[in-house]
Amino acid sequence: MSALWTAADLCAATGGTGGADVTGIAIDSRATVAGDLFVALLAERDGHDFVADAFGRGAACAMVTRDMPGGPCLRVADTLDGLTALGAAGRARSRARVVAVTGSVAKTTVKEMLRHGLSAQAPVHASAASHNNQWGVPLTLARQQPGAAYAVIEIGMNNRGEIAPLARLAQPHVAVITNIGTAHIGHLGSEAAIADEKGDILLGLTQGGTAVLPADSPFFASLAARAKSQGAAVVGFGEAPEASARLLGFTGSAEGGVAEVSLHGTHLTIALGAPGRHMAVNALAALAAAAALGADPARFAASLADFDAVAGRGQRIALRLAGGGQALLLDESYNASTASIRAALAVLAAQPARRRIAVLGDMRELGEHGPALHAGLAADAAAADLVFACGPLMAGMFAGLPAEKRGAHADDSATLAPIVAAAVRDGDALMVKGSLGSRMAVVVTALKGLSQ
Incomplete structure (x- = not known):
C-alpha cells in the first residue's frame, strides 16, 4: 500500500521532526493497525501512555511531544x-468536492445518507x-x-465558538444545517444562540x-441572509412552499416510505429504506447537498432505497426470544433531543406489534430547561403501550404518564436494563x-442478549 503521508510530508505539515511513512492514522491504540501513525492526544488520559501498545499493534510512527521508545x-x-495542522494539509491537497454537515439532530444520518448515495457515483x-469535534474533524481530513471525488465532514459542538474553526478547517463547497433545536441549550442558553453557533x-x-x-425553521430567514451576505447560494429544504428542495408528500410504512419531492422544480420520487417522515426530510437535505456538489440527483435519490438506519440511530434489530417468538428492537440509543424523541416515538407507533414499548433516557445539556422539556414529552410517550424511563429528568416525564402506561423508572441504565429485558414478550x-x-446502549445490549 502506498503511503498516505511520507515522513517528509508529516514534517512539512506539522513542523515536527523525525517521522516515517504511514498508510493510516489512529488516535486509539486499540484501533491501530499496521502502518498507522498513532497520535498521542492528551484527553482523559495521556495518549503517550499507549504509544507502546500502538507500536505493538504495528504502528509505523507515533506523533508525540517527547521521545518515546518502540x-x-x-x-x-x-x-x-x-493533528489539526495535518488535517489542514490534507484538506489543502484534496481535489474532492467537500460537504460539511451540522445541526441539532440528524447530522450523522444525513452524513451517512450522503456517503451512501455519493458512493454510487464516485469514490x-x-x-x-x-468524529465531529476538535480532533474528529482534523482526523477525518x-x-x-x-483519489476521493467527494468528502463528507460532520461538524458538531457543545459550546459557543466551536464550529467556526472546524468549518474554516474543512473549507466546504456545500454546508448543510439539518435543523435548529434544543440540543445543548443548557450551554448556549437559547435556540437563537444555537442558530448563531450552527450558522x-x-x-x-x-x-x-x-x-x-x-x-421550515423559524431561523431560516436569518441563516439565509447570513449565507447570502457571504456570497453563498441558498437552497432551502423542507415542506415550506418556498423551499427549493420541497417535500410534496410522504407515505410511510413500518420499514420505510415513499417521498414525493421537488428539487429546483424537478419532480423526484424517493423510496426510503428507513422509516419515518423525519427520514424523508433528512433525505431531502442530503439530496439538495448532493445536487449542489454536482452529483446526479436522480441517481442519488434512487440509491436511498437501500439506505439503512445506522446503529444507535434507528437501526432495526430482530430479536428471536429464547422462549419462542420474536420482538423488534429499534436502536435509537446514541443521542436524544425533544425533536428526535418525538420522531422516534412516531416510528414506534407505526410498527405492527402486540405492544409498543418506549424506553427513554435523560436528555443532557439542557440546563434549567431540562425539567420542563422532559415533562413535556409525557403526552407523546403516552401513545406507546408501555413506557420505561431512565434518569432523574425522565422521572418527570414518567410521572406525567397514565398509571397503566408506566413500566418502570430507574436512576441509571444498568439498573433499568434487566427490568426491561424481563418485560419483553413475543410480538413486542x-x-x-x-x-x-x-x-442507553446498556439497555440495547441487554435486549440483544435475549436473542437466540
Whole structure:
C-alpha cells in the first residue's frame, strides 16, 4: 500500500521532526493497525501512555511531544495542534468536492445518507462514526485518500465558538444545517444562540459555495441572509412552499416510505429504506447537498432505497426470544433531543406489534430547561403501550404518564436494563432512546442478549 503521508510530508505539515511513512492514522491504540501513525492526544488520559501498545499493534510512527521508545516518532510541540495542522494539509491537497454537515439532530444520518448515495457515483471519503469535534474533524481530513471525488465532514459542538474553526478547517463547497433545536441549550442558553453557533458553519464555505438550510425553521430567514451576505447560494429544504428542495408528500410504512419531492422544480420520487417522515426530510437535505456538489440527483435519490438506519440511530434489530417468538428492537440509543424523541416515538407507533414499548433516557445539556422539556414529552410517550424511563429528568416525564402506561423508572441504565429485558414478550416492538451520557446502549445490549 502506498503511503498516505511520507515522513517528509508529516514534517512539512506539522513542523515536527523525525517521522516515517504511514498508510493510516489512529488516535486509539486499540484501533491501530499496521502502518498507522498513532497520535498521542492528551484527553482523559495521556495518549503517550499507549504509544507502546500502538507500536505493538504495528504502528509505523507515533506523533508525540517527547521521545518515546518502540519505534519512529514524529515529535511536535502539541499533538492536537499537530493533528489539526495535518488535517489542514490534507484538506489543502484534496481535489474532492467537500460537504460539511451540522445541526441539532440528524447530522450523522444525513452524513451517512450522503456517503451512501455519493458512493454510487464516485469514490467518497467521510467521517467515521461521529468524529465531529476538535480532533474528529482534523482526523477525518488527515485520513482522506487522494483519489476521493467527494468528502463528507460532520461538524458538531457543545459550546459557543466551536464550529467556526472546524468549518474554516474543512473549507466546504456545500454546508448543510439539518435543523435548529434544543440540543445543548443548557450551554448556549437559547435556540437563537444555537442558530448563531450552527450558522458559523457558513464561515468556512469556499467562494461561491452553497448553503443548504432548513426552510421550515423559524431561523431560516436569518441563516439565509447570513449565507447570502457571504456570497453563498441558498437552497432551502423542507415542506415550506418556498423551499427549493420541497417535500410534496410522504407515505410511510413500518420499514420505510415513499417521498414525493421537488428539487429546483424537478419532480423526484424517493423510496426510503428507513422509516419515518423525519427520514424523508433528512433525505431531502442530503439530496439538495448532493445536487449542489454536482452529483446526479436522480441517481442519488434512487440509491436511498437501500439506505439503512445506522446503529444507535434507528437501526432495526430482530430479536428471536429464547422462549419462542420474536420482538423488534429499534436502536435509537446514541443521542436524544425533544425533536428526535418525538420522531422516534412516531416510528414506534407505526410498527405492527402486540405492544409498543418506549424506553427513554435523560436528555443532557439542557440546563434549567431540562425539567420542563422532559415533562413535556409525557403526552407523546403516552401513545406507546408501555413506557420505561431512565434518569432523574425522565422521572418527570414518567410521572406525567397514565398509571397503566408506566413500566418502570430507574436512576441509571444498568439498573433499568434487566427490568426491561424481563418485560419483553413475543410480538413486542421496543424503541430505546436517550442522550449518550445516559448510556442507553446498556439497555440495547441487554435486549440483544435475549436473542437466540
